Amino acid sequence: MTTSAELIEVSERRSAHNYHPLPVVIHEAHGAWVTDVEGKRYLDFLSGYSSLNFGHGNEKIINAAQEQLKNLTLTSRAFYHDQFAQFCAGLGDLTGKDMILPMNTGAEAVETAIKVARKWGYEIKGVAADQANIIVMEDNFHGRTTTIVSFSTDPDARADFGPYTPGFKIVRYGSAEAIQEAIDDNTVAVLVEPIQGEAGVLVPPDGYLLDVRRICSENNVLMIADEIQSGLGRTGKTFACDHEGVVPDIYVLGKALGGGVVPVSAIAANQDVLGVIKPGQHGSTFGGNPLACAVGNAVIELLNTGEYQERAAKLGELMHARLRELIGKGVVTVRGRGLWAGVDIDPSLASGREVSKALLARGVLAKDTHGTTIRLAPPIVISEEDLLSAIDKLADAIASF
Template sequence: MTSVDILRTPDELARAERHTAHNYHPLPVVITEGEGAWVTDVDGRRYLDFLAGYSALNFGHRHPGLIAAAHAQLDRITLTSRAFVHDQFAEFCRSLAALCGKELVLPMNTGAEAVETAIKVSRKWGYQVKGVADGRAEIIVAADNFHGRTTTIVSFSTDPDAKADFGPYTPGFIVVPYGDEVALREAITPNTVAVLLEPIQGEAGVLVPPAGYFAAVRALCDEHNVLMVADEIQSGLGRTGRTFAIEHEGVVPDMYVLGKALGGGIVPVSAVAADRDVLGVLKPGEHGSTFGGNPLACAVGTEVVRLLATGDFQRRSAELGEHLHARLNALIGHGVVAVRGRGLWAGVDIDPALLTGRQAVERLAERGVLAKDTHGSTIRLAPPLVVTREEIDHAVDQLAAILS
């Protein structure tokens, strides 16, 4: 680029500002291309992507196998609606159910839809199987949760930005502190139908539960005939070094809620997976989605499951995650207060006397690394699982530089 070249980014940002509602506060970067762990903006500048679409891009930008699956399906058929069965549907559901160790799968589109599906299934199971009186079902959730932004989901959020001014709120949810076994035990009543939790709370700052917490949750759910529902939308599908983050806790939930990486960074794909005695409560006409389980989504999703079935991405996340966390922990006392996470996922608390989280990610972007802030001085790092050791070192070096 020469001195006479005109930068496109300011104009593109201004154009976007004129025609969009303010539901996000994006960094001033306008991306036009991506490959692997890197993206390029409209002015030709390259950035190392350490957000990976909030884990939607676990396999990197334009993974060749996923792109090939999408291209092949685009030449055949992309949508039938669920009024008909298409030839990609059975294999996607079969392979995903096998990956989860469950009998049934219900595909949807977005993560929030999958959470809504889990809520509806849990309530119907509570009425039809557990015998809870109609309209009395309760679902226990954790403070500082993030499960989506529909009106029902924000009803049990404790984040004022997500919840304020969107009432009246949907009843039927009990909020307890995350990681508090005693509080959970005390919250369970005969009307409790499910406990809905994130194995690691991403939006809250990549909060890892205390050791043994989920084993206690599993035991309580078994004791009281309550469904254990794991929201693995952001934590699952290889991100933490296991297929599912809850595997680190040695327990199996009754229902998995999946999304983000399930679509390979190409199309929105989500799903819930559970055994027949849970998902089987749904009957035709009681729940649905025009685009849920469409041919294009299933073709891509099947390839995602195939990639995960090898275990290569999980191993890569575990091994490189150890290196990432070792590098980040070395910064504690040098501008970093604390580091949390598992695998290729980290919450980094910046010394608030130095920078806010927003200032930190803005300065990282200036140095060619993209990340996301949350809650004050915390930033989240979640590179694609195709990232290299050298790229991790480069990103952490840039973080160290802005803190010095």
């Protein structure tokens, strides 16, 4: 098995078909570039769904991982280790929160936030046992566990995985009025993506997050911001909530927190919220492990410089300006913030997957969603020249149809 075709054939035959990858087999990567097994190079415009905000093989992150690999990789939370305190303190300072609960994957972090919100509701707010509800949004994406898909409105994610977990109210994304109408005495939280990534990089109306914050505060309800894709520099701020000056009660973090090296996730909240969790009530063997914390510490140090947030904002302006020039030339709309964009292709021309394949042939890796949308999220370390070159290739790919 040496060629892409041979590797793809075995992969398709021997693995479950829970993904539909583009036909490329990547062998190595550096910065914003990846190389396939035949030696062809591509610009990565997906960044592991924002897991690789700091680029492939970021020297600071790789060095931190390599040093930690020599010393200690796992203790379980049965014991302390020497990377844990720095990780919790550093991430707490970055988020402005008192406490951190580390996990591994983004879905685990969302599940953790759900559990914490329910427990807070029973113990602090005084909701009657088993009556807590959480308000969520249409077209959300928070993961694919059985509880999370229970409140998904995506048929692919939800269908045939029932019976479904109760306790969720689904309302229209971007409508503060819908949230206000849905809240009752048993509501413990509102779970929202500041920007809906999987739905096509949907940015809510200006003032929406401020309204969500106000409504939650007025009704003694926790605001939970899922910043797994939108956070940690991607949108030109540390968190997407920062664009409206909003501070949620719980941040849900993942993806880029692991620097593209290991899965690292966490929720961040103050002691009056996270303090409801006691020993034995929630945990993970690998959550907060030494290797994960060492990598997370390197990521936090990168973000503390502000360099990546500023770079994402600057390059994002260039990217969006160039993408807007394509509207009416095969592109219907462009949405997004910072180095993150959803590009809607004219459905009479081609599907999103067809355009993604055309981009692949031109040396750019991107991925479609919901039929006609292309998501663009290059690593923040990408050069201005490579960024604009990739957009030119997108224009050429669309023109080919």
